[in-house]
Amino acid sequence: MPNEPQTRILMGRWRDGEPDARDQLIGRLYPELSQIAAARLRREHNSSLSTGDLINDAVLRLMQVECIEGDNRAHLMALASRLMRNILVDHARLKATDKRHHHKVELTTQVEGGQRLDLKALESALIRLKAIDEALMELVEMRYFGGMTVEDIAEVTGLSEATVKRRWLVARAWLTDALLHPVDQ
DSSP, rough: OHHHHHHHHHHHHHTTTTTHHHHHHHHHHHHHHHHHHHHHTTTOSSOOOHHHHHHHHHHHHHHHHHSSSSSSHHHHHHHHHHHHHHHHHEEEEEEEOOOTTTOOOOEEEOOTOOOOOEHHHHHHHHHHHHHHHHHHHHHHIIITTTOOOOOHHHHHHHHOOHHHHHHHHHOOOOOOOOHHHHOOO
């Protein structure tokens, strides 16, 4: 894990408008971002998106952020989680519109039993969850797409680790039900 005090300093400098600090920070966290990207894509089926593509797209989107919120590594990893989710969903939508290929982009998750999930169905369920409880949707985003630990999520949200664990169980149960009983769109 990168040196947290140095990470905080770089994030503060980024907030103060120093693009060089942003670049240094991304460089320091790149190995961790790469591990998260690899974990997200490890079991993806029929996707042309590589780990390198996902991490590079996420870094490009991070570089476009003018001012970072938060002041530590966990906040940055939460933002990266959201960006990776958006990239994966955009990629799935693009593949779905490609008339030459009719493969579903699926992502394997551990949401009850490790079944394969259609990424578009997962995105639809997350949109519905956001309408009900945005904090639960963000928890799923950080945990599932960002691979963040309970400790990191507790730090970002200001909740206790026990509360994060309980809310994760609720989010997983809701998501499992939503994926088993999708709403027709």
